[in-house]
Amino acid sequence: MVTFISQSKIFKNEEVFSPEHLPEMLPHRENQIKQLADNLLPASKGRKPQNTFIFGSPGIGKTAVAKFVFREFEEYSGIKTIYMNCWDFNTSLAVLSKIVSDFGMFVQRRGWARDEVILRLIEALEKSKKALIVCLDEVDQLIYKDQKVLYDLLRLNQYVKNPIGLIFISNNPHIFANLEPRIMSSLSLEEIEFEPYTLQEMRDILQERVEYGFYSVEEGVVALASAHAINKGGDVRVGLECLLKAGRLAEKETSDKVKVLHVKKVLKTVDEVKPRILKEKITDVEKLILDILNNEKKTLTFDEIYDIYSKNVESPLTKRMFREYVNHLESINLIKIGKRKFNRSRFILKV
Numbered sequence: 010m011v012t013f014i015s016q017s018k019i020f021k022n023e024e025v026f027s028p029e030h031l032p033e034m035l036p037h038r039e040n041q042i043k044q045l046a047d048n049l050l051p052a053s054k055g056r057k058p059q060n061t062f063i064f065g066s067p068g069i070g071k072t073a074v075a076k077f078v079f080r081e082f083e084e085y086s087g088i089k090t091i092y093m094n095c096w097d098f099n100t101s102l103a104v105l106s107k108i109v110s111d112f113g114m115f116v117q118r119r120g121w122a123r124d125e126v127i128l129r130l131i132e133a134l135e136k137s138k139k140a141l142i143v144c145l146d147e148v149d150q151l152i153y154k155d156q157k158v159l160y161d162l163l164r165l166n167q168y169v170k171n172p173i174g175l176i177f178i179s180n181n182p183h184i185f186a187n188l189e190p191r192i193m194s195s196l197s198l199e200e201i202e203f204e205p206y207t208l209q210e211m212r213d214i215l216q217e218r219v220e221y222g223f224y225s226v227e228e229g230v231v232a233l234a235s236a237h238a239i240n241k242g243g244d245v246r247v248g249l250e251c252l253l254k255a256g257r258l259a260e261k262e263t264s265d266k267v268k269v270l271h272v273k274k275v276l277k278t279v280d281e282v283k284p285r286i287l288k289e290k291i292t293d294v295e296k297l298i299l300d301i302l303n304n305e306k307k308t309l310t311f312d313e314i315y316d317i318y319s320k321n322v323e324s325p326l327t328k329r330m331f332r333e334y335v336n337h338l339e340s341i342n343l344i345k346i347g348k349r350k351f352n353r354s355r356f357i358l359k360v
């Protein structure tokens with residue numbers, strides 16, 4: 010009988026190279042962890058936590074820090090923390106329903122209006138009597154579609170005494186720039202900026218993963234993967250993917266350890282990770298826009314793209330609605346919009 014499951018000689022634990030893995034430690038984020046934890050702390054004494062806005066470039070530990078602090082804080086204080094990625098919860102109703110259902114209350118999928126869900130939420134909070142902490146990660150996806158949720162969450166304070174803390178995360182430091190000043194001042198956000206990792210910091214982070222994940226690596230493996238991650242914009246996920254692929258190659262070649270040569274061979278297959286993640290999440294219309302730009306070698310004006318688009322679909326969107334999708338693609342950095350010199354029409358570029 011052939012058996013396909015055999016003990017790996019390379020991977021001690023392959024899972025630690027997955028971007029979803031939340032490590033026990035987050036080296037070089039001690040200050041941000043402390044700052045966020047300090048902001049939540051008042052909640053454990055029944056006081057209002059400090060609302061916080063975390064921002065910084067992709068793959069530098071923002072989500073990891075929030076989840077890490079939430080896990081520790083919930084354990085320490087018994088206070089409910091709710092984490093949401095706004096790609097998955099991008100309307101006020103979806104966000105509020107998620108909070109209600111995390112309180113263990115029934116939420117009707119369809120048919121409930123926002124006000125009904127808010128009533129349920131008030132009921133849940135009154136019953137629990139405890140503070141509530143909510144993290145809205147990639148909050149741009151929500152603000153871009155439906156800002157009402159901010160009003161709703163702030164309004165809760167008028168009805169219940171529970172301290173409520175809000176944590177927002179985004180790549181874009183200016184995401185709140187156009188918000189009404191009244192809302193901004195009620196939010197009174199404290200900002201925590203995440204700076205990109207230096208090469209040495211990247212090395213430390215990847216070294217730690219390697220120790221958990223591989224049995225044996227040649228000297229230089231971590232250095233090479235780290236340099237590649239820094240070259241590709243500083244996203245730790247790039248480094249992790251290099252290591253994972255190098256490990257798999259080492260396994261395939263029945264090597265006794267992961268070697269520098271393995272990393273060298275996989276490097277060119279590992280590009281920036283964030284655009285790939287985003288391309289999975291965007292709508293079909295947005296995918297079509299990227300396809301159109303990919304197929305044309307030159308840059309296109311908005312009108313040219315719209316023409317190609319409307320010839321290719323059965324019932325095209327209006328130009329105005331189509332523009333929203335183009336703008337959204339720009340806001341998540343998948344395309345660039347600029348102006349040609351001497352020509353007022355906007356041109357659009359794939360990044």
Ligand SMILES: Nc1ncnc2c1ncn2[C@@H]1O[C@H](COP(=O)(O)OP(=O)(O)OP(=O)(O)O)[C@@H](O)[C@H]1O
Nearest residue numbers: 028035036066067068069070071072073214245246
């Ligand atoms: N200091 C660190 N120590 C260990 N692992 C880290 C550290 N910083 C980031 N990572 C790991 O890198 C990966 C990406 O981190 P994370 O998801 O937190 O990025 P992010 O800043 O939220 O990026 P994005 O803006 O794209 O959402 C995760 O697997 C995370 O565990």
Ligand SMILES: [Mg+2]
Nearest residue numbers: 071072073146
């Ligand atoms: Mg994140």
